[in-house]
Structures are given as C-alpha cells and as structure tokens.
Amino acid sequence: MGIGQSAEIIAVGSELLLGEILNSNAQFLAHELAALGIPHHFQSVVGDNQSRIHSVLETAIARANLLIFTGGLGPTPDDLTLAAIAEFFNVPLVEHPDIWADIQAKFAQRQIIPSENNRKQAFLPEGAQPLPNPIGSAPGILWAVSDSITVITFPGVPRELRRMWEETAVPYLRQQGWCQGPLYRRILRFWGITESALAEKVQDLLYLSNPTVAPYASRGVIRLRLAAQANSPAEAEAIIGPVEQEIRQRCGLDYFGRDDQTLATVVGDLLRSQGQTLSVAESCSGGGIGYRLTSTSGSSDYFLGGVIAYHNAIKIHQLGVSPVTLAQEGAVSAEVAKQMAQGIQQRFQTDWGVSMTGIAGPTGGTATKPVGLIYIGIAAPSGQVSTYEFRGSAQRGREWIRDISISSALDYLRRTMMIQSPELIQREILPGGRNNGN
Amino acid sequence: MGIGQSAEIIAVGSELLLGEILNSNAQFLAHELAALGIPHHFQSVVGDNQSRIHSVLETAIARANLLIFTGGLGPTPDDLTLAAIAEFFNVPLVEHPDIWADIQAKFAQRQIIPSENNRKQAFLPEGAQPLPNPIGSAPGILWAVSDSITVITFPGVPRELRRMWEETAVPYLRQQGWCQGPLYRRILRFWGITESALAEKVQDLLYLSNPTVAPYASRGVIRLRLAAQANSPAEAEAIIGPVEQEIRQRCGLDYFGRDDQTLATVVGDLLRSQGQTLSVAESCSGGGIGYRLTSTSGSSDYFLGGVIAYHNAIKIHQLGVSPVTLAQEGAVSAEVAKQMAQGIQQRFQTDWGVSMTGIAGPTGGTATKPVGLIYIGIAAPSGQVSTYEFRGSAQRGREWIRDISISSALDYLRRTMMIQSPELIQREILPGGRNNGN
Numbered sequence: 086m087g088i089g090q091s092a093e094i095i096a097v098g099s100e101l102l103l104g105e106i107l108n109s110n111a112q113f114l115a116h117e118l119a120a121l122g123i124p125h126h127f128q129s130v131v132g133d134n135q136s137r138i139h140s141v142l143e144t145a146i147a148r149a150n151l152l153i154f155t156g157g158l159g160p161t162p163d164d165l166t167l168a169a170i171a172e173f174f175n176v177p178l179v180e181h182p183d184i185w186a187d188i189q190a191k192f193a194q195r196q197i198i199p200s201e202n203n204r205k206q207a208f209l210p211e212g213a214q215p216l217p218n219p220i221g222s223a224p225g226i227l228w229a230v231s232d233s234i235t236v237i238t239f240p241g242v243p244r245e246l247r248r249m250w251e252e253t254a255v256p257y258l259r260q261q262g263w264c265q266g267p268l269y270r271r272i273l274r275f276w277g278i279t280e281s282a283l284a285e286k287v288q289d290l291l292y293l294s295n296p297t298v299a300p301y302a303s304r305g306v307i308r309l310r311l312a313a314q315a316n317s318p319a320e321a322e323a324i325i326g327p328v329e330q331e332i333r334q335r336c337g338l339d340y341f342g343r344d345d346q347t348l349a350t351v352v353g354d355l356l357r358s359q360g361q362t363l364s365v366a367e368s369c370s371g372g373g374i375g376y377r378l379t380s381t382s383g384s385s386d387y388f389l390g391g392v393i394a395y396h397n398a399i400k401i402h403q404l405g406v407s408p409v410t411l412a413q414e415g416a417v418s419a420e421v422a423k424q425m426a427q428g429i430q431q432r433f434q435t436d437w438g439v440s441m442t443g444i445a446g447p448t449g450g451t452a453t454k455p456v457g458l459i460y461i462g463i464a465a466p467s468g469q470v471s472t473y474e475f476r477g478s479a480q481r482g483r484e485w486i487r488d489i490s491i492s493s494a495l496d497y498l499r500r501t502m503m504i505q506s507p508e509l510i511q512r513e514i515l516p517g518g519r520n521n522g523n
Numbered sequence: 524m525g526i527g528q529s530a531e532i533i534a535v536g537s538e539l540l541l542g543e544i545l546n547s548n549a550q551f552l553a554h555e556l557a558a559l560g561i562p563h564h565f566q567s568v569v570g571d572n573q574s575r576i577h578s579v580l581e582t583a584i585a586r587a588n589l590l591i592f593t594g595g596l597g598p599t600p601d602d603l604t605l606a607a608i609a610e611f612f613n614v615p616l617v618e619h620p621d622i623w624a625d626i627q628a629k630f631a632q633r634q635i636i637p638s639e640n641n642r643k644q645a646f647l648p649e650g651a652q653p654l655p656n657p658i659g660s661a662p663g664i665l666w667a668v669s670d671s672i673t674v675i676t677f678p679g680v681p682r683e684l685r686r687m688w689e690e691t692a693v694p695y696l697r698q699q700g701w702c703q704g705p706l707y708r709r710i711l712r713f714w715g716i717t718e719s720a721l722a723e724k725v726q727d728l729l730y731l732s733n734p735t736v737a738p739y740a741s742r743g744v745i746r747l748r749l750a751a752q753a754n755s756p757a758e759a760e761a762i763i764g765p766v767e768q769e770i771r772q773r774c775g776l777d778y779f780g781r782d783d784q785t786l787a788t789v790v791g792d793l794l795r796s797q798g799q800t801l802s803v804a805e806s807c808s809g810g811g812i813g814y815r816l817t818s819t820s821g822s823s824d825y826f827l828g829g830v831i832a833y834h835n836a837i838k839i840h841q842l843g844v845s846p847v848t849l850a851q852e853g854a855v856s857a858e859v860a861k862q863m864a865q866g867i868q869q870r871f872q873t874d875w876g877v878s879m880t881g882i883a884g885p886t887g888g889t890a891t892k893p894v895g896l897i898y899i900g901i902a903a904p905s906g907q908v909s910t911y912e913f914r915g916s917a918q919r920g921r922e923w924i925r926d927i928s929i930s931s932a933l934d935y936l937r938r939t940m941m942i943q944s945p946e947l948i949q950r951e952i953l954p955g956g957r958n959n960g961n
Contacts (some may be wrong), residue, residue: 393813
C-alpha cells in the first residue's frame with residue numbers, strides 16, 4: 086500500500102435509505118479498518134439502483150483505492166451490486182459452476198430447492214476472485230481491478246459479513262500489504278466534568294499529532310480518545326503512556342477509567358479489591374442502580390441486592406424510613422435518602438448502602454422541588470452517611486434524568502470510597518497504578 | 524419542491540470513521556424523510572477535516588438540494604462543520620449574541636461557567652438562520668443558500684437532533700414546500716412470534732400497495748408497519764383501519780400494542796384499569812423489571828416496589844424462599860421463582876407478584892442449567908402461582924438475555940392477566956376496543 090491510499094465503505098440498500106435498518110456493517114468495518122491501520126476517510130450509502138451505484142463508484146475511485154461494498158448480493162431482482170460494478174468497470178459477469186453447486190448443496194441441507202433466482206449469485210465480474218461465504222448463499226468478491234483499485238463485496242447480513250471479513254478478507258488485505266503501521270487506541274473516561282471544561286484542561290494536548298487526542302461525550306460520560314500510529318503494542322504504549330499520565334495528573338478524580346471500563350465496573354472492582362459488599366435502596370430509579378451494577382457477570386461478589394421502594398409504605402416498612410420525616414420533609418429529601426441508605430445497609434447487612442430518591446418527571450415537580458431534583462445517599466462502613474443533591478435538566482426527559490442520576494450515584498459512591506481510602510486514589514487515579522497496566 | 528429534488532444526509536465525525544459509534548442519526552433522518560415523502564438517494568460520512576468536508580459538499584450539491592448535516596457542532600477545535608460549510612459557500616461566520624446569551628443561561632442553570640470554547644457555538648454562517656437547540660448548547664442552522672440549495676445542520680447528539688428535527692426543522696421543511704403527499708404510519712407490535720411466522724400469517728397483506736405492510740424486528744419485538752398515502756388523518760384511518768383489524772384478528776394474543784406502546788406501558792394500563800397493584804422479586808434481572816416498569820411517569824399508580832434478591836441470603840430473609848428448596852433445586856429453578864413471586868406478593872401486599880431467576884451468563888452455566896435459562900414466576904390475586912421457563916440464546920450475550928427475559932416476564936404477566944379476565948381480551952386485543960381509538 087502506497088502513501089495516500091485509503092479505503093471507502095459503500096453500503097448498498099434501499100432499506101438503509103428508508104431508515105428501516107441501522108448501518109451497523111459500516112461501524113464494524115470502520116472499527117476493523119482502524120485496527121488494521123488502513124486509512125478510511127469516507128463512507129457512502131446508496132440505494133439498489135444501478136446508475137446511482139455508478140455515480141458513487143465514480144466519486145469513490147477519485148478518493149479511495151480500496152472500495153468495500155456491503156449489501157445487494159441477494160437473489161432478488163433488486164440486488165444488483167455486482168451487475169453495477171461489472172458494468173462500471175466494463176467486464177461481463179461470468180458464471181462460477183462451483184459456486185452454483187455450493188448454493189445447491191446448502192439449500193439441500195435445509196431441504197429446500199433453490200430457485201432460478203439463486204443461480205444469479207454464482208455470477209461474478211470477470212477477473213474477480215470469489216470471497217467464500219461459509220454460512221449464507223451469497224459469496225462476495227475480492228478483485229484487484231487495477232494496480233490502484235481493489236474492490237471487495239460482502240452480503241448485507243452482519244453475521245455473514247463478519248465471518249467472511251475475518252476468515253478471508255483480512256488475510257487477503259494483509260497479504261496485499263494493506264495493513265501497515267496499525268492504529269492503537271486508548272479511551273480515557275471522565276465523569277463530573279463537561280466536555281468543554283475537559284477540553285480546556287487538556288487544550289495543548291488536543292493539537293498533538295501522535296498520539297492524537299480527541300474528546301467526545303455520550304450520556305454524561307466524557308471520553309478522550311488517544312490514538313497512536315505505531316508498529317507494536319510496546320511502541321504504542323511508549324507513545325500513549327506519557328500523554329495518558331499527564332492527562333490523569335491534570336484531571337484527578339474526574340477520571341474514572343479507561344477503554345471498556347464503566348462506572349459500574351469501576352465501583353465493582355473497588356468493592357472487590359476491598360472485600361466489601363453493597364446493597365441499594367431505590368425509589369425514582371426503580372431498580373436501575375441494581376440493574377446497572379449487575380450488568381457485569383461476577384457482580385454477585387460484592388452486590389447482594391436491594392429494595393425498590395417506589396411507594397412510601399415500602400420505604401417505611403422495608404427500609405425503616407420515619408413516617409414523620411416523610412411527612413415533614415417529603416419523600417424527595419436528603420433526610421429520606423439518608424434513612425434509605427442506612428436502612429438498606431442495616432437490613433441487608435452490607436458494608437455500603439446506596440439510595441436514590443427524586444423526581445424523574447415529566448410530572449410531579451413543584452416550585453421548590455422541580456423535576457430533575459435527585460437525592461443520593463451513601464452509608465459507609467464507618468457508619469457515616471452522606472448525601473448528594475443532583476439536579477438534572479427537566480427538558481432532557483425522564484429516561485435521561487434517570488440514566489444520568491444512576492451514573493451520578495455510582496460516581497458518588499466511587500468518589501466516597503476513594504476519599505475514605507487514599508491508597509485507592511494512589512492506585513486507581515494517579516499514574517503508576519494498575520490502570521496503567523502495571 | 525420541484526421534480527427531481529432530493530435530500531442527502533451527511534454525517535461528520537471521526538468517531539464514525541473509527542467505528543466508535545453507530546450512525547443512528549442517519550437511520551432516524553432517513554426514516555423521517557421517507558415519512559415526509561422527501562426523496563433521498565445518498566448518504567455520506569466524513570471525518571472532522573475541512574477539506575474532506577468540502578469534497579463531500581462538492582459531490583452532494585451535484586446530486587441533491589437539501590443537505591442535512593449531523594455532527595461537528597461541538598465546542599472543541601475538531602468541531603468544524605459550520606466553518607467548513609461557511610468557507611465552501613464563501614461567507615464569513617458571524618456571532619449571534621442571543622445564542623451566546625442562551626448558552627450562558629443554560630450553563631448558569633446547571634451552575635457551570637461556560638468556557639471560551641463554548642462561545643464558538645454562537646458563530647453561524649452569514650445569512651443562516653439559527654435552528655434552536657432546546658436541550659443542548661449547540662444550535663444548528665437552517666440556511667437557504669440559494670434557490671436550489673438548502674443546508675440544515677444538527678449536533679451529533681441523537682436526543683438533541685430528534686427534538687430539533689421535530690420542533691423546528693420539520694415545520695420549516697413543510698413551510699418551504701418540501702413535504703408533499705404525506706405518509707401516515709401505524710406500527711403494530713407483537714411478542715412471542717418470530718418475524719417469519721408473522722410474515723407467513725399475513726403474507727397476502729405484504730403485497731398491498733396502500734397501505735403497505737412491512738415487518739421488521741428489533742430486540743424480540745416484531746413490528747408491522749402499515750403506511751398509507753393519504754391527504755388527511757381520517758382518510759389514512761379509513762385505509763389503515765380495516766387492514767389493522769384483519770391483522771389483529773389473525774394474531775390474537777401475540778399482538779400487544781401499537782405505535783409507542785411498550786410491554787411495560789401495556790401492563791401498566793391493564794393494572795390501572797383493574798385497580799390492581801404489582802411488586803417484583805428480581806434475581807438475575809437485578810432490578811431491571813422494576814426499572815422498565817417505572818420508565819413511565821405515573822407508574823406509582825400500580826407499581827409499589829420490589830426486592831432485588833441477587834444473593835441467596837436475600838431470597839431467604841427478604842422473600843421467605845426456603846433454604847431447603849434452594850439447596851435441593853438450586854436458585855435457578857421453577858420452584859424458587861414460584862416462592863419468590865409468592866414472597867413478594869405477600870410481603871409487599873400487592874395484587875400481583877412477579878419474579879425472575881436465571882443464568883444471564885456468560886459464566887455460571889452447567890450442562891443441565893445452561894446460560895440463558897430463566898424462570899419467571901407470577902403470583903395472581905387468586906392466590907394461584909404459575910411459572911414460565913424461558914431459554915435465551917447464550918451466544919447473544921448477557922445484555923441481550925437480560926433485556927429479552929425482562930420483556931418476556933412483562934409479556935407473561937400480560938397474557939396471564941388477559942387469560943384470567945376474558946373481558947380484557949375483548950377490549951385490548953380484538954377490534955373495537957380502545958386500542959382502535961374508540
């Protein structure tokens with residue numbers, strides 16, 4: 086692969102243009118190209134229409150060398166990716182009898198007789214090599230059309246595409262010299278800081294070229310992506326490591342984890358490493374804290390369970406919240422959050438108790454207690470109970486308020502654990518700890 | 524809108540090219556364009572790179588008239604969609620003081636001081652009209668660049684984009700004459716039947732032209748989309764209604780609701796209409812049934828709460844499950860599900876009790892109790908307790924198994940309520956009931 090060469094992903098299918106399916110194949114292939122170090126600057130989507138496929142091809146060959154098509158290889162008349170490609174490059178479609186035999190055999194296994202339509206799938210552009218499909222009827226092609234243009238096609242079925250990509254296309258691309266200087270990535274994750282405040286803190290680093298550092302945000306989690314061009318994991322670590330350490334030094338407790346870590350797995354790892362247990366008392370979150378904590382297999386090591394106390398009677402009878410407090414302060418109050426956290430900690434006999442009560446909306450808000458007002462309680466092993474007031478934006482809606490406040494509760498627990506055990510800060514947050522791979 | 528005019532969706536973001544996120548915005552917009560009757564033949568994806576955005580613009584203006592951009596409106600230096608568009612059409616970016624004031628006010632509400640970076644979001648191409656963002660800081664633009672080119676931009680955050688699309692962009696497009704011959708849609712929702720079995724049941728209807736009937740599936744929910752070309756809601760109802768009734772007659776209890784209804788809202792409406800209450804006892808679902816039930820505001824009318832009994836000690840002490848049963852049958856057994864459902868119903872004094880215990884994986888499976896094996900228990904007001912065995916596919920992973928089994932539990936509760944009260948079947952499932960809008 087020469088300098089300046091790159092891939093383009095072209096998805097063919099009217100169902101994409103009608104919004105009936107998500108283009109998950111593009112995400113898969115994009116991720117794979119990045120991992121192989123194959124530059125990739127553009128993606129296109131086009132319908133099952135021969136002249137529009139030609140126009141996309143025209144644009145693509147002017148800016149990319151490796152054209153990866155997905156979709157339009159099926160047996161029906163609207164599947165015309167290969168016909169369009171063959172016509173564009175001015176070659177005929179030729180039948181491959183072995184492919185037709187293979188299709189017939191696959192159908193026989195399922196005791197179905199293939200229709201004449203299916204025979205179409207045995208016709209490939211002249212000069213193209215079949216890309217075997219071990220699990221479906223439609224093969225793809227691997228085709229070095231010229232010194233500068235390579236075309237690969239896949240069926241649109243994600244399961245088939247993935248298998249064909251891994252088994253045949255990747256070895257082919259490696260052998261053709263496409264995969265050089267792969268890109269290594271690390272994601273650093275932050276909570277409790279806005280994207281722009283984080284960007285300001287690391288502003289000078291956003292202009293680095295190797296590694297590149299880019300911020301993005303999703304559901305309150307702010308991420309920094311560090312990407313390095315390197316020839317080995319060790320070289321990548323030498324490029325990424327110092328920048329990562331610098332960022333973590335600057336951001337302190339707002340950094341919570343990297344790569345696939347989530348607030349729930351980080352909290353779980355902290356609890357496990359301390360040999361401690363946790364229970365939850367949930368009102369407005371309705372079980373969502375427990376659901377999030379148990380999203381990881383093995384969470385039974387530290388999570389014992391909880392009470393969903395949606396109705397006040399449950400808060401009183403199952404958690405021991407005082408009816409007087411409920412009457413005087415209301416269910417959405419710091420004091421009730423405190424009693425809920427204490428109640429669950431004592432009744433479930435866990436080291437930590439976490440509670441949440443609030444107004445997720447869209448109804449139920451008042452002038453003094455607006456929609457989005459959430460109280461989080463943490464009962465610590467020391468017996469100390471602290472509460473945290475979180476104010477979500479009412480405009481964002483119930484689903485968002487609940488999702489973000491659950492993250493906030495997990496983050497608040499994480500910070501409380503950290504602050505009470507300074508050795509955890511040293512280990513988890515500051516460079517040199519196990520999150521650095523030591 | 525003249526003949527031959529069409530839209531192109533252009534997503535900007537290196538995170539798309541790196542495969543870090545799915546292009547769900549393109550699916551949403553594509554679906555909406557189809558619903559509005561706006562032709563749409565191409566989609567593009569390009570990175571945060573000014574000259575590549577220019578090259579995509581060059582291609583797009585040659586084949587489309589309405590260019591819809593998503594992404595790249597954030598506060599950081601790599602967000603340069605507007606700068607690229609302004610430069611391409613050769614106009615300066617001008618500051619809108621009212622937008623900057625609005626950004627400052629939004630930050631003040633959350634008690635945060637905006638950074639100087641955020642100010643960038645108040646600069647729009649000269650001549651472009653701001654497209655207000657009611658929930659985030661970045662506004663978009665609505666810009667009739669010339670008689671033949673209109674540009675609309677949205678931030679990449681799906682929630683913001685959807686709200687801005689519905690509140691401002693759609694009215695704008697209607698007013699500009701883009702939306703002709705509107706398409707009316709109704710979604711019928713099914714659970715407990717495969718997509719192919721449903722397609723077979725309604726095969727003859729899949730060839731209708733008005734309304735069109737198309738099946739699709741997502742997370743176990745099978746949907747039939749009925750789409751009618753009509754000039755008024757009443758005309759659409761006359762076209763869609765009889766086909767809907769025919770489908771519901773054929774599908775019986777596998778049909779559960781339409782349009783925005785979910786299994787959780789349907790169960791909630793049934794409980795409310797009967798004046799009954801519900802509590803949950805959750806093991807492997809970890810609070811997910813409660814979380815799903817409380818996703819609707821007003822669920823406190825019928826949902827009182829529950830116990831997350833992740834650890835066996837909690838099952839014994841909080842739900843009264845027999846230690847002998849746990850030892851003999853194991854925690855994942857129909858008998859334990861039964862005792863959990865009974866225990867929660869009695870202790871929380873609700874009409875109904877629902878329980879779940881199972882192996883969500885990926886670890887913990889055995890030859891006799893594989894990953895994906897789930898038991899659901901339902902304790903009815905009559906005192907009768909029934910259990911249901913659900914087997915999820917281990918290959919689909921923990922998240923999928925939990926999500927689908929929670930839906931199954933809600934569906935099983937729905938069917939149990941229906942079967943015990945035949946008047947509900949008449950009202951909810953068969954034509955003429957309130958689901959038909961009567």
